[in-house]
Amino acid sequence: MRSIWNGAISFGLVSIPIKLVNATESHSISFRQIHTEDGGRIRYRKVCELDDREVSSAEIGKGYEDADGSIIPITDEDLSHLPIPTAKTIEIVAFVPADRIDPLQMxxxxxxxAGGAPAAKPYTLLREALKRSNKVAIAKYALRGRERLGMLRVVGDAxxxxxxxxPDEVRAPEGVAPETDVTVRDKELDLADALMDTLGEVDLDDLHDQYxxxxxxxxxxxxxxEVPPEIPSAATGGKVLDLMAAxxxxxxxxxxxxxxxxSEEEAEVSSLPQRRASRTAPKQTGGKKSTAESTQSAKKTTAAKKTTPQKSTAKKTTTDKATTNKTTAKKTTAKKATAKKTAAKKTAARKRTA
Structure with a gap:
């Protein structure tokens, strides 16, 4: 691997010559800008605004733009006189537990x-000391014109x-978290834990860049x-109305x-009663109408109940009247029969007297 910086690690009075090499590489696909009409390359040229001509890299220096827009030239000689003790040194300033480092800073x-055979012994000493202490080293170093902060740790044998x-370059998370009060229930946490356990762990070597x-x-x-292959579109998640169901x-x-x-645990969690659909379903706009209809139905039912006994009473009254009429008719008939018998007896008596 090609080194990008040569210097030494300052470990107290111990100096370890080292070379700095990149530990990562980018596999991103880069594009060129082209003219869409004819496919010609679009290039940027460095042009001086005063001379209105293209200049070479050898003619380009550094300058600081002041608040009023004026440019203050800064030469390499100016930079070389800056009091940076870490210009060619990675100066270790402390050893701390790894969990003291906020990942946001990385x-x-x-x-x-290691820079050659003489550096092998002190390099190995620092590596083994870091291993045994379970700590990381905090260091200061200079790279690309500025002083930086670094963390040294052991990776394999390196x-x-x-x-x-x-620290002042990391923003505070102000206004990021939800401002509304949210209550998380134990059942929801149980389901979240079950989901985490189900997804489990993954070997990072198995992950790859699909894009x-x-x-x-x-x-x-x-x-x-050839015709470019069709890439299936990723499925978009629907609107979550019920967190438990999701x-x-x-x-x-x-x-x-x-x-x-x-598993038994997950089956038990999955069998937790779901919230009623009425809680998640959108409210119906015709709520008043439904209430009115229910009231009318209730009134009709009540009226029907009241009407039924009245009909029974009417039937009973009609029956009683018919019975009374029949009884009266029988009595009237009996009286008429008695009257006829009496009249017949009187007539017979008159005939005998004559």
Whole structure:
């Protein structure tokens, strides 16, 4: 690997010659700007505003733009006289536990390569000291015209250094978290834990850049004059109306994707009663109408109940009247029969007297 910086690690009175090499590399696909009409390259030229002519890199220096827009030239000689003791030295200033470093501060990563045979012994000493202490070294160094902060740690048999942002370069998370009061229930936490357990761990070596692979296929197809392959669009998630239902579905989907049977714990969590649909369904706009209809139905039912006994009473009254009429008719008939018998007896008596 090609070194980008040569210097030494200052470890108390011990000096370790090292070379700084990049620990990471970018695999991103880069593009060139072209003229869409004829495919010609679009290039940027460095032109002096005063002379209105293109200048070479040898003619270009540094300058600081002041608040009023004026440019203050800064030469390499000016920079060389700056009091930076770390210009060619990675100066270790402290050893701290690794968890003291906020991941937000971590920047680019480098490997520190021992600079020749004389550096092998002190390099190994520092590496083993870091291993045994379970700590990381905090150091200051200068790179690309500025002093930086770094963290040294052991990676395999090598020492790696992560560039760190200065503490005042990390923004506070103000206004980022939700401002509304939210209550998380225990059942929701149980489902979240079940989902985390179901997804489990992953070997980072198995992860790959699908976008880059698709881009390479696209470029290869166009270079061969073929039709670019169709890339399936990613499924978009629907609107989450019920967090519990979404968590339960996520747990089931994760288990199915792994071809695993749910454990007793997860089955118990999945069988938690879901919230009623009426809680998640949108409110109906005709709520008043439904209430009125219910009231009318109730009134009709009440009226029907009241009417039924009246009909029964009417029937009973009619029956009683008919019975009374029949009784009266029978009495009248009996009286008429008695009257006829009396009249017949009187007539017979008169005939005998005559």
């Amino acid at each position: 920047d680019a990563a480098y490997y520190l390569q 020492i790696a250094m992560h560039g760190l942002l200065w 880059r692979e698709a881009m390479e296929e696209l470029v290869a197809a166009k270079a061969a004059g 968590l339960e579905s996520s747990v089931r989907a994760a288990k199915e994707s792994r071809g695993e049977e749910p």
